[in-house]
Amino acid sequence: MKSEAPGQELEHKMKLEQKQELEQKLKEKMELEQEKAAREKEGEEEQVKRETSGKEGGRKEREEREKSAERGMREEKENRQAKEGKKETSDKKEKKMKLSLPTEELMGSGHLACQGCGATLAMRYVLKALGQKTALCIPACCWSVIDGPFPYSSLDVPIFHCAFETAAASAAGLKAGLEMVGDSETTVVAWAGDGGTFDIGIQALSGAAERNDDIIYVCYDNEAYMNTGIQRSSATPYGAWTTTTPVKHFKNRPKKDIDAIMAAHRIPYLATASVGYPEDLYKKTKKAKDISGTRFLHIYAPCPTGWKARPEDTVKLARMVVQNCIFPLYEVEFGEKYTINIRPREKKPIVDYLRLQGRFHHLTEEHVRMIQEEVDRNWERLLRRAEA
C-alpha cells in the first residue's frame, strides 16, 4: 500500500485524460454502429441473441462485447469522476489507515496465473490468515499449475500435489501422518477447485466431513473446469457458456448447492467467502483455523479467461455477486446456526453482473428473468434459515 508522490499524481492524471479521450472516441464509434444495428432490427423483437459461441468468435460477438464493455467503462468513469474530488483527501487518509491484513506474504510473484485470476487472491488472503505452519494438499486444478513447475514453487508453505479425487482424503492422511510424527500444530488444508470439490472430489470430501477429520477444506470456485480449458462442472451456474455447454446447449442445470451438502454433514464450521471481500475472507479463515474438525470454506473466485470477462473486473465481479445475492456471504455452524454476513439493503439487479461476462451474453431477457427468480428464491430460503 503506497501513497503517490506529487509527480506520480500528475502522471496519473495525464494518463487518465488520455484514457478519457480514447473512451470518448470509442463511444462515438459505438453510437454510430448502434444506430446502424437499431435500423437493421426495425420490426424485430428487441432481443440480443448470440449466434456464435465464445470460442467461435465473430464480428457480431466482438461488437456485443465492446458494447457491454463500453457500458461498464462508462459506469466506471462516472464512479471515478465522483471519487476524483475525494481522491486527494483519501490518499492522505491511507497514510494513517491501519492495515486490516498482515503485510507478510507467503505467496510470491512469478507464479503462472492468468491476468486477473481470482484464485490467486484467494490463496494469498487465506495464507495470510493461516500463517507459515500450514501444509496444502492440492489436487489437479489451476493451482497445480499456478504454483509453478518443478523445481519451482511460489508458496512458502509445503504442498502435496495429489490425485484429482483425493484432496480431502489426502489432507486427512497428511494430518494423521503429521500427528503421528509429533506435529499437531501444522494446519492441514485441502485446496481444490470447484471440479475437484463438487464433482470428482465429493466422495472423499463427504467421507472426511462425516468422520469430522481435522482439516480445512478450501474450495476456490471459478465455476468450471478451468485448468483443462473451461469445461462445465456442477458448479457452473445456470445459463453459462462453457466449452462443453456451447451457446445452443448452455448449462441448463442450476449450480449445485455444495454449502447445503456440507451443512448436512453437520461439520463444526463452514463459510462462503469472496475475493472481493478480503477482510471477511481473512476473518473467516482465522476463525476456521482455531476450530477442530472439518471446516469448509467456499470462496468465489472469478476467472476472466473462462468467463470471458475483463481481468480488471475480477474484484468488481466478486463484489457484485454478493451485492446481488447470487453468492451470499454466510456461515453455518454444526449445520444448524446460520449467520448471514452481508445483507444488501437493496439487491442489485443481476443483469449488470451478467453483462460483464461473455459467458452470459447469449441469454435472453426470459433467461435473465428465470435466473433472477431463482436467485430471489435462494436468498429467501437463506434468510429463513438464518432466522430459524
Add this chain to the structure above:
Amino acid sequence: MKKVIMGNHALSWGAQLSRAQVIAAYPITPQTQVVELLSEMCASGELKAKFIKVESEHSAMAACIAASLAGARTFTATSAQGLTLMHELLHWASGGRLPVVMGNINRAMAPGWSIWTDQNDSLSQRDTGWIQFYCASNQEVLDTVIQAFRVSEALLIPSMVILDAFALSHTYEVVDIPDQDKVDSYLPAFNPPVRLTPADPHAFGGLTSPEHYFELRYKLQKDMEKVPQLIEETGREYERLFGRYLGQVEDYRCDDAELIFVSSGTAGYTARVAVDELREAGIKAGNLRVKVFRPFPFDKVRQILGRAKKVAVVDRNISYGHHGIFYQEVKSALYGRANGATVLGFVTGLGGRDMTPEAFKEIAEVALARDRAEEDILWIGVKR
C-alpha cells in the same frame, strides 16, 4: 509365542509388530478380518496408530500416501475390486517414492462377482512399480510384512504382500509370533530422507516437464534393481534373528529335476505334494515357487531352471490376448539361456477352481508328452 491364526490375522500381526502408525482401510471380502483385528489393536492400545475409516479404497491409498509423505509408517489391505480401484494411486505411491506396505488378498475380478482366488487382480498391477510378494503360509505372511517394511523403507518403494483368498486368508495355521523387541531390532523407526514439513517447505509431485520426468523414473527402476540383493541380505538377517528365511524363491527338489513346475501362492505348496508323488513314481520332478514376482527374480529363475529338461509354468491367472503371466515372464527370463529346456505354459484354477495334486500330475503328464511347446496355453480343468 505360537498362535493358531488365520492368514488375514497374520497380516494384522505383521502390521502391529511393525508398529504401523497410520492405517487407512476399507472393508472387502475376504480382507475384512485384517482390518477388524487392526481396529481392535488400535482401540486397545496394542497398536499406537491412527486408523482412518475411509469411504473407499481409492481414499484408503490416498490417505496412506499422504501419511507416508509426512514421515509416518503406513499400512493398508484390500482385494480385487478394491485393489483395482486403487490402481491410479499405486502409480502415485511408487512414483512418489513412498514405502506404503499393503496386504492384498488375491481374489478373482468381477464380473461375475467372485470371492474365490486367482491372481489377476495383483498381477494386473505388475507395471505400477510395487514390490510384489506371494505367500504360501500364514507364517510367511507375517514374516513378509515385517521384511517388506524393511526393504520398502530402505529403497523407498512400496510393497504388496499377497495371499490367496480363503485358501490362505481364512485358513488357520500355527504361526510363531515374534517378540516385539526382536522385531524392533530388525525394523527401526521409519526415517525418510525427505518428508513434508513446514519447517522446510517444498512442493511434492508438481508439474514435471520432459526435462525432468525421465530421470525420476530411471531412478525408480535403478532402485528396484537393488531389491533382490536387499531381500537376500535382510532375509539372512531375519533368519539369524527368527530362524526363518524368506528369499525370492523356494527351490523344492529342483537340484536334479528333469521336470520343474513353476508355481506361486498356495498352489506352490500343493505342487510339492505332487512332486513327492511323482518322485515316488520315478519321475524326477521339482517345484520352483516364486515368492517375489516384482522385481522378477531373473537370476534365481535362470539358475534353477537352467538345469531342467522340461519347465511347466502353472498360472492361476491369464493376460487376455497373451498367455499366463508367470509363463510370459519365465520365458522371457530364459530367452537365450534355456539350455534347450522346453518351457510350457498351463492355465488353471481361475475364479477359485480348486488346484489339486492330481491337477499337477496331469500337468506333468502333458509336459512329459511334449518335446516342444506347440500351444502357448495348455488349459487344465476347463469343462468342455
